[in-house]
Amino acid sequence: xxxxxxxxxxxxxxxxxxxxxxxxxxxxxxxxxxxxxxxxxxxxxxxxxxxxxxxxxxxxxxxxxxxxxxxxxxxxxxxxxxxxxxxxxxxxxxxxxxxxxxxxxxxxxxxxxxxxxxxxxxxxxxxxxxxxxxxxxxxxxxxxxxxxxxxxxxxxxxxxxxxxxxxxxxxxxxxxxxxxxxxxxxxxxxxxxxxxxxxxxxxxxxxxxxxxxxxxxxxxxxxxxxxxxxxxxxxxxxxxxxxxxxxxxxxxxxxxxxxxxxxxxxxxxxxxxxxxxxxxxxxxxxxxxxxxxxxxxxxxxxxxxxxxxxxxxxxxxxxxxxxxxxxxxxxxxxxxxxxxxxxxxxxxxxxxxxxxxxxxxxxxxxxxxxxxxxxxxxxxxxxxxxxxxxxxxx
Numbered sequence: 001x002x003x004x005x006x007x008x009x010x011x012x013x014x015x016x017x018x019x020x021x022x023x024x025x026x027x028x029x030x031x032x033x034x035x036x037x038x039x040x041x042x043x044x045x046x047x048x049x050x051x052x053x054x055x056x057x058x059x060x061x062x063x064x065x066x067x068x069x070x071x072x073x074x075x076x077x078x079x080x081x082x083x084x085x086x087x088x089x090x091x092x093x094x095x096x097x098x099x100x101x102x103x104x105x106x107x108x109x110x111x112x113x114x115x116x117x118x119x120x121x122x123x124x125x126x127x128x129x130x131x132x133x134x135x136x137x138x139x140x141x142x143x144x145x146x147x148x149x150x151x152x153x154x155x156x157x158x159x160x161x162x163x164x165x166x167x168x169x170x171x172x173x174x175x176x177x178x179x180x181x182x183x184x185x186x187x188x189x190x191x192x193x194x195x196x197x198x199x200x201x202x203x204x205x206x207x208x209x210x211x212x213x214x215x216x217x218x219x220x221x222x223x224x225x226x227x228x229x230x231x232x233x234x235x236x237x238x239x240x241x242x243x244x245x246x247x248x249x250x251x252x253x254x255x256x257x258x259x260x261x262x263x264x265x266x267x268x269x270x271x272x273x274x275x276x277x278x279x280x281x282x283x284x285x286x287x288x289x290x291x292x293x294x295x296x297x298x299x300x301x302x303x304x305x306x307x308x309x310x311x312x313x314x315x316x317x318x319x320x321x322x323x324x325x326x327x328x329x330x331x332x333x334x335x336x337x338x339x340x341x342x343x344x345x346x347x348x349x350x351x352x353x354x355x356x357x358x359x360x361x362x363x364x365x366x367x368x369x370x371x372x373x374x375x376x377x378x379x380x381x382x383x384x385x386x387x388x389x390x391x392x393x394x
Contacts, residue, residue: 014135016186017126018143023183024122025144026176027088029151030169031115033254036238038095038166039104046239048101050359053235055105057351059112061344067117068124068340077128077336081121082184087114088177096170118180120343124336125187127327138268138320145265148258151176156251161238216329218389219278223322223346225381226285229292230314231354232374240367245301253304257311264316271317272324276391281321285382287313293375296368322346 039049071080091111098104126137155161160168238250247253264271272280291310298304323339330338354374361370 013129013133013188014140016188017129017135017140020122020143020183020186021141022143022147023180023186024118025148026151026179027085027115027118027173028144029148030155030173030176031092032234033152033238033251034155034160034166034169034172035095036235037161037250038169040239041166042095042099042104044101044104045363046236047359047363048104049239050235050355050357050362051101052104052108052355053231054352054355054359055108056112056116057231057348057355059109060116060348060351062348063113064117064120064340064344064348065337067121068336068338071121071124072336077121077125078184078187078189081118081125081187082181084114084117084121085177085181085184088118089174091115092173092177093170096166116343116348117340120339121336122187123323124339127323127339128336129188131327136269137324138265141320142262142266145258145262149255152251152255152258156249161248161250213329215390218384219281219322219325220342220345222281222285222381222385222389223318223342224350225377225384226288226318227346227350228354229288229350229374229378229381231351232292232358232371233295233314234351235355235358236362236367236370240295240371241301241304244367245298245304247301253308256305256308257315260309260312261316264312265320268316268320268324272321277321277325277328278385278389278391280317281325282382282385284313284316284318284321285378285385287311287317288378289375289382291375292371292378296371296375 036049036053039052044052067080067084071077074080088111091107091114094107094110095104098107126135126140129135130137155168155172158168160172163169237254241247241250241253268280287310291307291314294307294310295304298307322342326338326342358370358374361373
């Protein structure tokens with residue numbers, strides 16, 4: 001059944017959630033396009049960059065479940081989110097100091113421990129509130145897309161990618177994290193007594209059994225394959241634009257993706273009510289397949305730019321369908337645990353292999369070959385989803 005608006009989800013709360021998501025994606029608007037550029041300016045080669053980004057994703061397997069479990073257990077979710085944001089500032093600055101691989105890997109561990117749990121922790125707080133008070137995830141999550149676009153355009157206008165030694169990238173991350181830290185407290189608190197209806201305590205003890213169900217495991221594996229494939233985009237797209245197509249202002253093309261995702265995110269609840277969660281996720285994997293294979297075959301920048309519009313599916317449909325699915329199978333009190341565990345397996349595990357193998361393939365055979373392999377991986381996930389995962393209504 002679909003989510004229904006309840007009196008607890010007022011217009012003021014909608015604004016607060018939207019601003020919180022806008023602030024959440026400011027650090028991601030810096031790290032996603034520009035961390036790879038910063039590492040390149042620090043003298044690291046493609047394979048080394050892939051290894052560093054892969055290490056960052058290794059931590060994404062371990063850190064989110066730990067942060068999620070601790071925040072649920074302590075019932076202090078905003079505090080743990082704030083601690084994570086605060087920790088991103090000093091750890092990211094260390095990337096501006098390291099010059100060799102092993103210290104850079106250590107910095108990736110430290111930064112990833114604080115950075116990777118931010119989105120699933122925020123989603124856990126949001127779905128916990130929606131589960132009790134009602135609401136629409138897509139209508140507030142769109143704030144993150146708007147902020148990502150505005151931030152990348154601003155950074156490009158400031159010439160952040162061309163800064164000597166990447167100093168402007170480091171400064172931009174500090175400002176972005178400071179703004180997010182100030183907005184963490186906009187997120188409302190749903191106390192444990194409201195999140196656990198009477199008579200449901202015993203159900204929570206059996207939550208882990210839900211994660212062993214065949215349909216959930218298959219869905220999670222499909223999401224894992226999708227993320228593994230898309231690491232070719234998230235980890236190497238800026239370098240691909242520069243080294244294959246000779247275009248250095250990557251942020252001007254990155255923002256097209258978040259712009260295209262906004263309608264899908266905003267109307268995601270209605271779409272899932274009409275076609276189901278699984279089918280919306282299938283559209284996401286189909287978009288991954290076409291987009292990545294398109295990058296592999298693109299003869300010029302004129303072909304790459306239209307493919308960015310598929311971000312509406314590769315992120316908008318993929319993300320909204322996956323977090324909605326997860327929110328359906330656990331009680332509200334454990335939403336942070338569930339979202340962080342799912343993120344650890346898909347974003348973390350998929351990111352590890354995507355960063356490691358993507359960098360190795362790009363180093364040995366070039367970026368077009370890497371994107372061809374990534375596209376084939378996404379297609380395998382799509383086939384598994386369509387033939388093995390049952391439909392599920394929103």
